[in-house]
Amino acid sequence: MxxxxxxxxxxxxxxxxxxHLAGFLIWxxxxxxxxxxxxxxxxxxxxxxxxxxxxxxxxxxxxxxxxPPFADRPVFVLAPAIIMITALLGFTVVPFAPGxxxxxxxxxxxxxxxxxxxxxxxxxxGGWASNSKYSLLGGLRMSAQMFSYEVFMxxxxxxxVILAGSLNxxxxxxxxxxxxxxxxxxxxxxxxxIAGLAESHRLPFDxxxxxxxxxxxxxxxxxxxxxxxxxxxxxxxxxxxSALIVTFFFGGWLGPxxxxxxVWFSLKTAxxxxxxxxxxxxxxxxxxxxxxxxxxxxxxPLSLVNLVATAVVVLIRHG
Amino acid sequence: xTLAFYIAAAxxxxxxxxxxxxxxxxxxxxxxxxxxxxxxxxxYILGAPFVAALEIIxxxxxIIVLFLFVVMLLHIGRGQRREERTxxxxxxxxxxxxxAAVLLAATVTVIxxxxxxxPYDLPQATAPSDIGVSLFGPYVVAVQLAALLLLAGLVGxxxxxxxxxxxxxxxxxxxx
Numbered sequence: 001m002x003x004x005x006x007x008x009x010x011x012x013x014x015x016x017x018x019x020h021l022a023g024f025l026i027w028x029x030x031x032x033x034x035x036x037x038x039x040x041x042x043x044x045x046x047x048x049x050x051x052x053x054x055x056x057x058x059x060x061x062x063x064x065x066x067x068p069p070f071a072d073r074p075v076f077v078l079a080p081a082i083i084m085i086t087a088l089l090g091f092t093v094v095p096f097a098p099g100x101x102x103x104x105x106x107x108x109x110x111x112x113x114x115x116x117x118x119x120x121x122x123x124x125x126g127g128w129a130s131n132s133k134y135s136l137l138g139g140l141r142m143s144a145q146m147f148s149y150e151v152f153m154x155x156x157x158x159x160x161v162i163l164a165g166s167l168n169x170x171x172x173x174x175x176x177x178x179x180x181x182x183x184x185x186x187x188x189x190x191x192x193x194i195a196g197l198a199e200s201h202r203l204p205f206d207x208x209x210x211x212x213x214x215x216x217x218x219x220x221x222x223x224x225x226x227x228x229x230x231x232x233x234x235x236x237x238x239x240x241x242s243a244l245i246v247t248f249f250f251g252g253w254l255g256p257x258x259x260x261x262x263v264w265f266s267l268k269t270a271x272x273x274x275x276x277x278x279x280x281x282x283x284x285x286x287x288x289x290x291x292x293x294x295x296x297x298x299x300x301p302l303s304l305v306n307l308v309a310t311a312v313v314v315l316i317r318h319g
Numbered sequence: 320x321t322l323a324f325y326i327a328a329a330x331x332x333x334x335x336x337x338x339x340x341x342x343x344x345x346x347x348x349x350x351x352x353x354x355x356x357x358x359x360x361x362x363y364i365l366g367a368p369f370v371a372a373l374e375i376i377x378x379x380x381x382i383i384v385l386f387l388f389v390v391m392l393l394h395i396g397r398g399q400r401r402e403e404r405t406x407x408x409x410x411x412x413x414x415x416x417x418x419a420a421v422l423l424a425a426t427v428t429v430i431x432x433x434x435x436x437x438p439y440d441l442p443q444a445t446a447p448s449d450i451g452v453s454l455f456g457p458y459v460v461a462v463q464l465a466a467l468l469l470l471a472g473l474v475g476x477x478x479x480x481x482x483x484x485x486x487x488x489x490x491x492x493x494x495x
Contacts, residue, residue, distance in 0.1 A: 075345065107447060110372035117380025121352070124387055128345055136391060143388040147381065154376070167447050 083233035138217025
């Protein structure tokens with residue numbers, strides 16, 4: 001088949017799967033959280049309460065799509081689109097199986113970092129354009145938080161890049177045939193996990209949103225499908241981070257031969273999505289200034305030490 | 320590819336023009352981001368994907384976020400927009416624009432006077448490892464100097480942050 005056509009078809013498949021997965025995750029998250037908190041969760045509509053997704057979607061589409069008169073209209077409309085576009089573009093460099101990647105780029109790692117740094121504009125601009133105090137505070141928090149955590153997110157990955165000797169994600173997976181990188185790069189893995197969590201602003205790090213203090217923060221003024229896009233974009237960011245943790249540290253599609261590579265990749269990714277959801281139920285939100293101080297004072301130096309140590313070890317080994 | 324280059328260049332020019340002339344700080348920054356993205360596309364077309372990615376990560380992703388942070392922190396509103404509009408009236412920028420036009424005319428004359436370069440194929444995309452090798456090979460002094468400059472900036476920022484012990488700014492319960 002023509003490679004361009006193949007890429008386009010794969011891209012459309014990824015889009016289809018991701019959008020449905022994001023909807024499915026709404027249900028998964030509620031049920032898992034309920035399990036953690038010894039509740040039942042949504043279990044009325046359909047088998048296991050699965051139709052709650054349909055109900056949610058109908059509700060979100062039929063609500064009034066209201067743009068506040070005091071908002072900056074063009075930016076207000078643009079902001080939710082950015083989070084969807086960047087999250088989806090991030091998936092183009094993720095290899096799902098050997099050869100099954102939309103864009104086999106030799107700067108894959110950098111492309112992902114670029115997309116994740118563009119994605120934060122969604123939250124910042126959404127908070128600013130809403131032109132209300134709480135939203136602005138949410139956007140302000142997001143910009144400082146992202147700025148602090150993005151720096152060592154890239155640095156945490158550099159250890160993996162040194163070991164694999166490539167920025168191409170397929171090469172990184174292939175380099176893990178002998179041993180998954182989580183073993184030699186455990187510090188890098190923990191750092192990337194924390195940074196990824198902060199980057200996707202999920203609950204332990206959801207200071208831009210912080211329902212209890214900022215009344216939903218940056219998306220406080222959003223309604224209907226514009227809110228829905230932030231909502232779905234968050235789940236896509238979560239899926240992207242999980243997929244990348246699997247690719248960078250847990251051998252991507254590699255696994256025993258009795259299951260096809262795509263299944264291994266999906267299983268590992270699902271495991272991490274579940275882990276992130278349980279983390280939400282388990283860890284309280286830290287204070288905002290503590291979060292920033294932690295990032296700069298401990299995690300950034302640690303990632304630098306990890307980078308230098310990895311480089312030294314690789315240099316000695318290859319003499 | 321040539322067509323893509325001209326499209327990206329046109330977008331970059333238009334976006335930069337709007338970034339300069341827009342009265343609203345955040346809108347101007349948004350146009351600036353578009354301009355940087357267009358520049359990244361041009362780098363990519365010219366066979367420098369690594370530089371293109373860095374352009375997005377560092378300039379569009381980090382530096383503009385810092386600008387936005389400051390704009391939001393100062394909460395620049397409608398009043399400032401009106402003030403800004405009075406500043407960018409034609410009377411103000413007509414002088415600099417004329418001087419810049421003279422420079423542009425001079426540059427165009429020089430370029431036209433030279434014989435046109437032979438058409439060449441677009442270079443192969445540079446691998447990231449080649450950039451690393453050249454950074455830590457022939458250009459290692461430049462890398463060290465840049466590191467020194469950044470260190471100076473870091474020390475300066477840390478010094479500005481230090482305040483007198485007699486004026487306690489810390490909240491109760493903060494680590495010393």
